Amino acid sequence: MTMLHEDLTALAERAPTSINDADLWHRGRRRMIAQRVGATVVATATVLVLALIGVGGFLAPSTPEPIAPRGEPVMPDHFHNAGKWLPGTDRAGWHGPLIAAWSTSRGGWLRSRPGIVGVSAVTGEYRFLDLPGRAVGPTVRDADFALSPEGGRVAYWTSGEPRVYVDEPDWVTVTGYAVVSTLDGRTLATEEFETEVGLAPEAMTWADEQTLIFEFAQLVIPDDDRLGRLGCCSTDREVMRRDLDSPVAQALPAGVSNSFWHRGNGRGQLIWTQGGADDSFRIAEPITDTVTSLGPSSLSSNSPWALSPNGTRAASTWGGPRGSLGGIPPVIVAELGEGESPARRVPGQWGDRYGHVLGWFDDEHVAFMDLWGGPFRDNDGSSPSELQRIHIDTGEVTRVIRMEQGGPGAAQFALGLLDAPLHEATAPPRPWGPRVSATLGAVGLVGLIGLLWLVRWRRRGRG
Amino acid sequence: MDAAEQDFTEYVAARQGALLRTAYLLTGHAQDAEDLVQAVLIKAVPHWPRITGNPEPYLKKALARENISRWRRRRWREVLGPPGQEPSQAPDGTDDRIDLAAALGALSPRQRAIVVLRHYEDLTERATAEALGISIGTVKSHHRDAMAKLRRLIGKPVDVDRPPLVH
Known part of the structure; x- marks a missing residue:
């Protein structure tokens, strides 16, 4: 019997006695350098890929295919909140x-700013609209723009130089308007008005795809001449029409004035009520410069009237005392006529709904924006806004579009496309902001510098 | 030639025989033993400033691990033939040693490494486990299996009565 240790020792004696040790050290050094170069290349490539993903995600525009065959307009069944970095x-x-546009916050390097997101009727894509010269400030609201009935134009207020400079923080002086094509971004119309300290925009709407109606007053300098407290406004308001084929806007007939609530039906007609003691309906056809006075509604409204496509009906929400019609506040429809325009309440359960009439799908169905989600409230109790199609005689309600909560409830729609075929909408991308990309890049750069420092430190340690 | 290189060269010159003997027991093949030692020494160069003074434990551990890695990379070689197309008879004609070489070749690389580290390098179970990066329990079970296999292959008891040195 032999002991294993001794046997192994004896067996090991059969091992070679020497190796080719020439150049082992330098081969080891070369291998080490190659490994470190490889590691550096991999690390750099990783950093670059991360940076490219970050920057690419922010910069690369998506190019979705048209949703409908032949690129015809469609209506998404769901509107999502828009990311700040679209x-x-x-x-x-x-x-x-x-198909729709709404104002929302747009990301910036230092701070967010008001922006307008537009949703394509062809691709369903969300993008911020870059409107040259757009004014957003104390005297003009984010939502002061107008999407045309067919969705091909956007009108908005522009800023410029007044005769008197206003020394106030964040002051933006409104001096005119502009219209751009949403198809290619061309400026189709722009005009500046004489103003001492700026305009006070009142309303902006489209009579049809070609005719923009807008109303403004002049800001006034108070008697004490302190520009820091501008008075608003001149008593005379300008109500103007801009035909896109004309070089400048023209004043509408004298009867079309002093109303905040002009609304177009997208078919060349404009409706408003005079307000005050004279609550008669006015229907204007700007193209022919005619204004028709009709009898007042037998029921009062609390929001602008929307004119039906054939111009014979108007719909709004009831403005009478709460509860007397069984809920808050139902949709009412007035049959326009001389003398008085008889109005009626649209049947239905209105107690848990709240909203406003957006327009008409056709002469029998109104488009109602229910800000409380109405009968379609979610199981979790949340109530996202939704656009409903309501039959004016039966009160039958059909959910058309669901609006994500806290988002596009105040969207403007292309009224002429409301009856476009519905399609199942997908959520828009939520790209990273440049700060995230920059942070990724910075982290990668710091990592790279650290790696290089480590390599150098280890080399120095060996030296 | 800098100090580290000088130290490395001197160490290789002095200790390559010992490294080759361990490598030979691990591989069971002279050429593989040379390749293994060369590979381990080359890989040790970047670490030399840290291990200089007592590089032996690092290198023995590296030999065992590198051998297992190499075996995994070229397992076919182990399958196609026993390691050792060595002479079937030892130069001095000792049958036990021939039997032991063949029996070691029949062990898995990990079992063989455990036998070599425990009974040739005289490492404890704990030190063997640390050298191979495995648990003590794994060392014990592999060691038990390896010894059983050796006894069966050699056909007579393998004396392991002498306890290994405790480090």
Whole structure:
């Protein structure tokens, strides 16, 4: 019997006695350098890929295919909140016609700013609209723009130089308006008005795809001449029409004035009520410069009237005392006529709904924006806004579009496209902001510098 | 030639025989033993400033691990033939040693490494486990299986009465 240790020792004696040890050290050094170069290359490539993903995600515009065959307009069945870092039309290009647009916060390097998101009627894509010269400030609201009935144009107020400079923080002086094509971003109309300290925009709407109606007053300088407290406004308001084939806007007939609530039906007609003691309906056809006075509604409204496509009916929400019609506040429809325009309540359960009439799908169905989600409230109790199609005689309600909560409830729609075929909408991308990309890049750079420092430190340690 | 290179060269010159003997027991093949030692020494160069002074434990551990890695990379070689197309008879004609070489070749690389580290390098179970990066329990079970296999292959008891040195 032999001991294993001794046997192994004896067996090991059969091992070679020497190796080719020439150049082992330098081969080891070369291998080490190759490994470190490889590691550095991999690390750098990783950093670059991360940076490219980050920057690419922010910069690269998506190019979705048209949703409908032949690129015909469609209506998404769901509107999502828009991410702050969606691409803008300056970089990604225009994507009209638009089915809807709304104001929302747009990301910036230092702070967010008001922006307008437009949803393509062809691709369903969301993009911020880059509107040259757009004014957003104390005297003009984010939502002061107008999407045309077919979604091909956007009108908005522009800023410029008044005769008197206003020394106030964040002051933006409104001096005119502009119209751009949502198909290619071309400026179709722009005009500046004489103003001492700026305009006070009142309303902006489209009579049809070609005719913009807008109303403004002049801001006034108070008697004490302190520009820091501008008075609003001149008593005379300008109600003007801009035919896109004309070089400048023209004043509408004298009867079309002093109303905040002009609304177009997208078919060349404009409706408003005079307000005050004279609550008669006025129907204007700007193209023919005619204004028709009709009898007042037998029921009062609390929001602007929407004129039906054939111009014979108007719909709004009831403005009478709460409860006397069984809920808050139901849709009412007035049959326009001389003397008095008889109005009636649209049947239905109105107690848990709240909203306003957006327009008409056709002469029998109104488009109602229910801000409480109405009968379709979610199981979890949340109540996202939704656009409903309501039959004016039966009160039958059909959910058309669901609006994500806290988002596009105040969207403007292309009224002429409301009856476009529905399609199942997908959520828009939520790209990273440049700060995330920059952070990724910075982390990668710091990592790379750290790696290089480590390599150098280890070399120095060996030296 | 800098100090580290000088130290490395001197160490290789002095200790390559010992490294080759361990490598030979691990591989069971002279050429593989040379390749293994060369590979381990080359890989040790980047770490040399840290291990200089007492590189032996690092290198023995590296030999065992590198051998297992190499075996995994070229397992076919182990399957096609026993390691050792060595002479079937030892130069001095000792049958036990021939039997032991063949029996070691029949062990898995990990079992063989455990036998070599425990009974040739005289490492404890704990040190063997640390050298191979496995648990003590795994060392014990592999060791038990390896010894049983050796006894069966050699056909007579393998004396392991002498306890290994405790480090």
